[in-house]
Amino acid sequence: MLDDERSDLTPTGRAVAHSRSVVKTELTKARAILDQLLERFVAINADPDRLISINRVYLYGSVMRGEPLVGDIDLDIEASRGPAYANDLQGYLRDCLAFVRQFATNYVPPVYMAESDKAMDYLAFGQRRAPILTGAMINVRNLSTIPAPCQLIYTIQNGIDLNAPILATHPDYDPAIETSHEIPHLASIEVPKFGTPEPVDARFISKFQRSGRVVAHDFASPTSNVLAWLLRLHEQQSSTLKVHVRGDTLDPAFAKRSGLADDLSPKGTIVLTAESQRSELRSFMKIERRVTMTDGTLTIELKVSDLATLQRRRTDEAHAACLAVVAATIHIADRFHAIALNQAGNNYPIEATVTTASLVPDAIGPLIQQFGSKISGSLDP
Numbered sequence: 056m057l058d059d060e061r062s063d064l065t066p067t068g069r070a071v072a073h074s075r076s077v078v079k080t081e082l083t084k085a086r087a088i089l090d091q092l093l094e095r096f097v098a099i100n101a102d103p104d105r106l107i108s109i110n111r112v113y114l115y116g117s118v119m120r121g122e123p124l125v126g127d128i129d130l131d132i133e134a135s136r137g138p139a140y141a142n143d144l145q146g147y148l149r150d151c152l153a154f155v156r157q158f159a160t161n162y163v164p165p166v167y168m169a170e171s172d173k174a175m176d177y178l179a180f181g182q183r184r185a186p187i188l189t190g191a192m193i194n195v196r197n198l199s200t201i202p203a204p205c206q207l208i209y210t211i212q213n214g215i216d217l218n219a220p221i222l223a224t225h226p227d228y229d230p231a232i233e234t235s236h237e238i239p240h241l242a243s244i245e246v247p248k249f250g251t252p253e254p255v256d257a258r259f260i261s262k263f264q265r266s267g268r269v270v271a272h273d274f275a276s277p278t279s280n281v282l283a284w285l286l287r288l289h290e291q292q293s294s295t296l297k298v299h300v301r302g303d304t305l306d307p308a309f310a311k312r313s314g315l316a317d318d319l320s321p322k323g324t325i326v327l328t329a330e331s332q333r334s335e336l337r338s339f340m341k342i343e344r345r346v347t348m349t350d351g352t353l354t355i356e357l358k359v360s361d362l363a364t365l366q367r368r369r370t371d372e373a374h375a376a377c378l379a380v381v382a383a384t385i386h387i388a389d390r391f392h393a394i395a396l397n398q399a400g401n402n403y404p405i406e407a408t409v410t411t412a413s414l415v416p417d418a419i420g421p422l423i424q425q426f427g428s429k430i431s432g433s434l435d436p
Contacts, residue, residue, distance in 0.1 A: 079124040080187055088185055089118065089128055093208065093215045099178060100211050105137040106150055107175050112209035113225060115198055116190070119206050127190030131198040131205070131225065134175050158182050199225035227265050252353060252393040254344040256321040257298050257385050267297040267304055269381055294374065296381055299326040308365055309339055315361065327381050329374040338364040338374035342382050346393055355393050355407045357386045362415045370416065379419060383426035
């Protein structure tokens, strides 16, 4: 495979050098490893004081198809905090760190909530993950974004079911959504070379999940998760944050609010909601977004047109702050998108404004701008 005269690789040698060796495993052995993993999940969920819960497991690929020789076992694993930690995020992170340090004494989380990911990995797969489980992902949700058959082989409610029907796609798959199957980064939002600037599709902040849920520790760059950091500062109790671009995704309690669901669209007016777990505390923020051209200047506008906590006379401060953090992140994405597009086009001057309706507290506008300033410093170059 070496050329004797030039001591160089021949075409055959180059082909070998550029090829990839793939280790195949017999199906029976792969199935045995999968069985052991699922039994491990059953044992984890049997502990009432467990650190994490394994909620659902979807199987993909060659093992699901029953091929005689398989590569990785491709799994989409959905996990969450254990029930004892539902309203105790800081206690959960503290115990995750303590658990991880049983195996890595000097471990220091590189980013916010990294100890949670590490603890989930150790609990699910043990200290040394079997090589065939390389394709098993926890809360990454990449597989749910591709049009591939899958099989729901485990749920916390019903246990193991290896004879479950094979689904055409993951239940969360939406063919209308284009995705790179990667965690969204503000700097990776696609920007066409030319065209009229408009706000970005706000669903990017929820990774285009149908539920619209904003999972803060999945967002931002690997080295700087300002969104999660800001939410941690202001969230007083565990809450579920969601972005809504259609009225039919709103909880009926929100839908009763007059005009809240009117004129919603992914690149225009949206509703952000916050719901505290194990309580009736629900808050919302309706924001209007647009880009206008006035006297040769592009203006990226965000207006908070409504903000309230249901069944309370005053808006819950912690909820308002969390919603303002999410609003600021979306506004920064709109600005980044317009700036990048503008640089490829006519390079107009750009301004950004945040305004509030008369019934919205005056402090909300400056709060969004304050959060936006912190988030903008974390944009990937």
